[in-house]
Amino acid sequence: MLYREAGQFKTTYAEDMAIFPIRQDRIALGILLGIAFIGVPLLATFHVWPFAGDYLLWAILLPFLILALAAIGVNILVGYCGQISLGSGAFMAVGAYSAYKSGTGVHIPLAWLGFAISIPPLPVLASILLGGLTAAVVGILFGVPSLRIKGLYLAVATLAAQFFFDWVFLRVPWFTNYAPSGSVNAPALNFFGLVIGTPIERYLLCLTFVTVFAVLAKNLVRGNLGRQWMAIRDMDIAAELIGIRPLYAKLTAFAVSSFIVGVAGALWAFVYLGSWEPLAFSIDRSLQLLFMVIIGGLGSIMGSFVGAAFILILPIMLNLIPTELGVPLSTETITHLEFIIFGSLICYLLIKEPHGFARLISIGKEKLRLWPFPY
Amino acid sequence: MIALGQFLEVLIGGLMSGVLYSLVALGFVLIFKASGVFNFAQGAMVLLAGLALVRSLDFLVAEGFPLWAAIIIGIGFAVVIMAITAWLIERLVIGPLVNQDGLTLFMSTIGATFILEGAAQMIFGSDAYPLRLFPTDAWFLFESLFPGGILVNKLDVWGGFIAGILVAGLAIFFQRTKTGRALRAVADDHLAAQSVGIPINWIWFVVWLVAGLVALVAATVWGTKLGVQYSITFLALKALPVLIIGGLTSVPGAIVGGLIVGAGEKIAEVFLGAYIGGGIEYWFAFVLALAVLLVRPQGLFGERIIERI
Incomplete structure (x- = not known):
């Protein structure tokens, strides 16, 4: 009864094409x-x-927002352009480490030329965005194979990015400013004189980033570029025949996706973790992001949020339930049980609704439009 | 100056560990060929098979069984476990997802990986268990030709031997038996195979069972080398570049790919690693696979991918 669009007449083209008509x-x-x-x-x-x-804010909302942002990035690549990537964790790492480098000052000694390139530390906002840009460049590089291969072959090829960057950030001390433990600390979050410190400020910062990028992404996928991506996803040969350049479409998808994932990586490192090591961006992170996108719904910005919430909150709930019920289980058993239940739920969801929560939401909307008279 | 003897030693060691990669990669290829499923759970299956074997062996030996009887019963037990796993996966995960696209199936096998890893460790324990089925000492060959000779691990030779038998057995199974032929028919075209009366669910069960047995073989060799423990599941990731290099649909490709990756990464580690920092074993195979993909997208032995609109 509440959800009726009767009487909402659209008189201009712009109204018809609005994000939320x-x-x-x-x-x-x-x-x-x-x-x-x-x-x-x-x-x-x-x-x-x-x-x-601060528990809810720190442990749930903050990671949820940042991972939702990363999931939006992955969704652009996997959901809209159909290029499977298992290297999202690596792109997050590239974003985080290049933001760290530009935030603490880049110093490249060129001993054989007799001088060194030194760039003073950049402001935090600039270094986060620069992290995204670097990730975009790296994304384009690792997207080049997608011009020749696709599907699961591409998935394995992107794993190369994952393992390569895991190693680079672990073994090349330049990236960690020669920190002996390999773990690095983010610079102070100073935005134009405003220092972000408390959980609430951090939350608002991430929320702003996520909102801006979600709107940008939504508009991108509704426009020319997004349609090119979707055409490539649905059938690349046919798309090529109607005049869409696969090179341009695929590489822009890699660039935009990696940019967003890179910014999310920089936020994850600077705002959420504070100090981190390469392990924070391992293959598990990539798989987690892919799960978020698939459970949430491929090709849906909204789905990215729902998927991120589900994948993030499910393990926390699974962890809480036995403690709440007072079941005497060893922590080891609980961890294994968590694995089993998590895996079963993933399989169950995939079987019941392979198109993810986004499809469930749209079905729900249809039902709501007719409710309470289903005819 | 790099001595020829050292080079040969590294090469042989690399080839032998490559055989072990091939063992894991074989399981992937079998399932991908027959059902088009990219089975991420292969590593977890190796863990499960290894744990089932080593735990039952320990138990039986502790109960006072002679070693040969314990080995036979233990292997039988592990086979039964793998059969049950294959049946459950086919019934509960892959069966209901027939006709979904590859990505969904792939993700469902990642889900299965979580279940298998959790269940295996919950039932059989999560420590590192040593498995001693094969000798682990070393031979020194050609001591007259090279100073110090060439060190060859006996276990690696056993691994190569077992892999050879396994491949021969699989080849006979695929070429000569009725089920094997049905398997190849299903791999070619599900629908056509079904319409000539091949029970497709049964065939898929058989494929997962065979993959489970391959996992068991891989587990015995790897378990002797590293001990049966959780980290064995990461082998699955190591086997992925092997697949890509060899081609996703080719059994000989899995073997050759394994050899290339094994030899390549050991040689790169020993002779290049010194210059750019150690640990390049970690990613070398993947970058090699990436290079192969750029030249031959279907891998060295894979079937050419032909697309129609």
């Missing part, structure tokens, strides 16, 4: 953004349940 969607999104931007910080400031401690 239905008024109820706009209102719902407005409320959601209002809660996220004003409600949550207010509750957190006054320590109202469920924000009594």
